[in-house]
Amino acid sequence: MRQFELWFADAQRAGAFQPEAAAVATATPDGAPSVRIVLVKQTGPDGFVFYTNYESRKGGELAANPRAALMFHWEILGRVVRLEGPVQRTTREKSAAYAHTRPRGSQLSALASPQSRPIPSREWLEERAGELAERHRDQVPLGENWGGYRLTPERFEFWQHRTSRMHDRLLYTPAPDGGWRIERLAP
Secondary structure, rough: HHHHHHHHHHHHHHHHOOOOOEEEEEEEOOEEEEEEEEEEEEOOOEEEEEEEOOOOHHHHHHOOOEEEEEEEEEEOOOOOEEEEEEEEOOOOHHHHHHHHOOHHHHHHHHHHHOOOOOOOOOHHHHHHHHHHHOOOOOOOOOOOOOEEEEEEEEEEEEEOHHHHHEEEEOOOOOEOOOOOEEEEEEE
């Protein structure tokens, strides 16, 4: 975690666009992979947390196969961090606490959108969000189908670009003593 925090801070200082953006890879029960971008909103010793619609494609895949991989790419620094591990939902309370810090428009969008499902038109989605804005003038409720997922890393890989494709790759895996074993991988 310390190494990740150092690299994340470097990405922020360097002006990386949305340094918290990560590709999240999931798989169907029969192993078909799927990947998309999420914003990782919390990191720490307990894991990496992102929020989404539980009824979305990724939500369905995580329900059936609760493991995932995240990949952060900070091009401005020539760095990538990959991590893999089990995923579980955060508590409803933690999801609500985060949800109510989001801009009102983002809260309405999450409530209005049947994420990953076909919709009739952009206008339909905008009308639905407008209706919800009228109905919930004070506080936007947290939908039952929206919340957080926490990925608990079992593997970290730190990749640093080097000239002539002689990249540095360091793999961190759990050590028997409770710490992390570090191995250098060939580029």
